[in-house]
Amino acid sequence: MKDFGKYFIFLGNLFVNRESFRTYYRLTVEECVLIGINSIMLFALVSTFMGAVTTVQTAFNLVAPYIPKYVISQVVREMAVLELAPTIMAIIYAGKVGSSMAGNLGTMRITEQVDALEVMGINSISYLVFPKVLASLLMYPLLVILSIVCALAGGYIVAFFASYITPTDYIYGLRYAFNPFTITFALTKSVVFAFLVSTISSFKGYYTEGGALEVGQSSTQAVTTSVIAILIADYLLAQLMLAS
Amino acid sequence: MIELKNISKSFGDRKILDNISGTFVKGKPNLIIGASGTGKSVLLKCIVEIVEPDEGSVLYDHRNFTEGDKNLKIEIRREIGMLFQGGALFDSKTVEENVKFPLDLLAKMPRDEKYDRVNLCLNRVGLQNANKKMPSELSGGMKKRVGIARAIVNNPKYLFCDEPNSGLDPQTSIRIDELIRDITYDYGTTTVVVTHDMNSVMGIGENIMFLYKGLKLWEGNKDEIVRSGVQELDDFVFANKVMMAMREK
Numbered sequence: 470m471k472d473f474g475k476y477f478i479f480l481g482n483l484f485v486n487r488e489s490f491r492t493y494y495r496l497t498v499e500e501c502v503l504i505g506i507n508s509i510m511l512f513a514l515v516s517t518f519m520g521a522v523t524t525v526q527t528a529f530n531l532v533a534p535y536i537p538k539y540v541i542s543q544v545v546r547e548m549a550v551l552e553l554a555p556t557i558m559a560i561i562y563a564g565k566v567g568s569s570m571a572g573n574l575g576t577m578r579i580t581e582q583v584d585a586l587e588v589m590g591i592n593s594i595s596y597l598v599f600p601k602v603l604a605s606l607l608m609y610p611l612l613v614i615l616s617i618v619c620a621l622a623g624g625y626i627v628a629f630f631a632s633y634i635t636p637t638d639y640i641y642g643l644r645y646a647f648n649p650f651t652i653t654f655a656l657t658k659s660v661v662f663a664f665l666v667s668t669i670s671s672f673k674g675y676y677t678e679g680g681a682l683e684v685g686q687s688s689t690q691a692v693t694t695s696v697i698a699i700l701i702a703d704y705l706l707a708q709l710m711l712a713s
Numbered sequence: 714m715i716e717l718k719n720i721s722k723s724f725g726d727r728k729i730l731d732n733i734s735g736t737f738v739k740g741k742p743n744l745i746i747g748a749s750g751t752g753k754s755v756l757l758k759c760i761v762e763i764v765e766p767d768e769g770s771v772l773y774d775h776r777n778f779t780e781g782d783k784n785l786k787i788e789i790r791r792e793i794g795m796l797f798q799g800g801a802l803f804d805s806k807t808v809e810e811n812v813k814f815p816l817d818l819l820a821k822m823p824r825d826e827k828y829d830r831v832n833l834c835l836n837r838v839g840l841q842n843a844n845k846k847m848p849s850e851l852s853g854g855m856k857k858r859v860g861i862a863r864a865i866v867n868n869p870k871y872l873f874c875d876e877p878n879s880g881l882d883p884q885t886s887i888r889i890d891e892l893i894r895d896i897t898y899d900y901g902t903t904t905v906v907v908t909h910d911m912n913s914v915m916g917i918g919e920n921i922m923f924l925y926k927g928l929k930l931w932e933g934n935k936d937e938i939v940r941s942g943v944q945e946l947d948d949f950v951f952a953n954k955v956m957m958a959m960r961e962k
Contacts, residue, residue, distance in 0.1 A: 492817075492818065580801060581797040581799060581801035582802075584763045584801065585795065585801040587763055587790075588761050588763065588793055589815055589818070590786075
């Protein structure tokens with residue numbers, strides 16, 4: 470409970486005693502490169518394989534002859550848009566970006582770099598964390614869109630090279646009974662998860678105490694706590710936005 | 714001038730600082746000395762409020778820092794330069810960017826002027842050709858000197874140094890001490906140095922505060938320290954073989 474309160478005070482400190490717009494712009498661009506551009510390959514690779522595997526497994530389960538083949542790609546689409554791209558990738562995002570954020574801030578803390586900022590009269594939370602949160606909010610939704618595209622492309626590659634479904638049926642299934650609200654839902658989730666991962670990881674890193682061992686522990690805690698928060702938020706958002 | 718009034722600090726049940734009062738004078742190196750674990754660094758952190766004291770107050774030229782509002786704290790903090798024990802250089806920035814950092818955030822001056830100021834400070838600490846080096850490429854002594862350059866780049870009124878000689882060889886230690894002393898005299902800063910190095914004490918100790926188990930036991934200068942009559946201070950001072958030999962002579 471104490472940590473919960475400390476987390477909200479930490480969030481409040483993001484918005485006080487801020488530096489100039491130019492400072493944040495430069496730092497946010499740097500963070501966007503670290504968070505976004507450097508994650509493209511991982512996201513593309515994982516998503517493509519997830520799309521391909523989902524196609525194969527769905528085809529394996531849909532054995533009844535009266536079920537049309539295009540249902541396979543319809544299932545892949547719904548899986549990718551609703552869960553695989555925003556949620557499963559958020560867990561990978563927490564592992565890659567969240568642990569890096571916590572490790573970076575934890576190292577800065579134990580080597581007194583955070584104290585150096587504070588002594589200069591700079592709000593270290595706002596200076597160090599705000600650009601990370603902003604960059605995360607900007608980049609993670611884009612990574613989710615990339616992930617959806619790659620997952621659907623992965624399924625298409627399977628359709629093209631294997632005999633489960635023809636490419637024509639696959640494309641037809643992708644377009645069949647498409648509800649655009651699912652994209653709104655996926656992007657809403659991506660914004661919420663980006664916020665949770667960046668703030669929780671930064672919080673864990675910022676309050677690291679001790680030495681190198683504790684920096685490692687902070688990174689682990691950042692990932693664990695972020696994943697739990699993602700799963701809880703995933704359920705709450707589904708309940709709020711999809712339950713009729 | 715910096716005044717400490719009844720500073721106390723505990724961590725849990727453990728009292729680290731007990732009712733410390735004293736004055737650090739302008740234009741002279743002021744030293745806080747004592748064995749490891751006596752609360753020297755905690756006191757320094759209380760003075761700059763990285764650690765908040767439980768009781769007491771710190772006054773910077775009669776301005777109450779501890780009880781001041783947010784704006785006063787920011788104003789005073791921007792007059793402070795601090796050298797940390799490990800240098801606390803930003804790993805992702807070059808030497809030049811590290812030294813320029815306070816100017817980028819706190820000073821309003823043209824770009825060229827900033828670079829002139831950075832070069833001036835790097836020259837002052839004898840690192841004129843290190844602008845583009847990364848902190849990971851520097852030795853311990855060089856890191857400390859870059860830390861000093863960063864601390865003085867904004868013309869601070871108050872300079873704090875936490876164990877500036879720790880981990881350095883004797884020659885480099887003397888150079889760092891001389892640098893701190895020269896900066897203090899040349900710019901008239903109120904300098905506070907935390908150390909347990911007797912060479913520093915005998916070299917630059919114009920105003921010394923001795924801490925023992927969180928208590929201030931003695932205050933004086935380097936000429937008075939050898940005949941203080943305080944047993945704990947004698948034990949600390951004459952633990953050094955050179956000092957012991959001096960006493961025997």
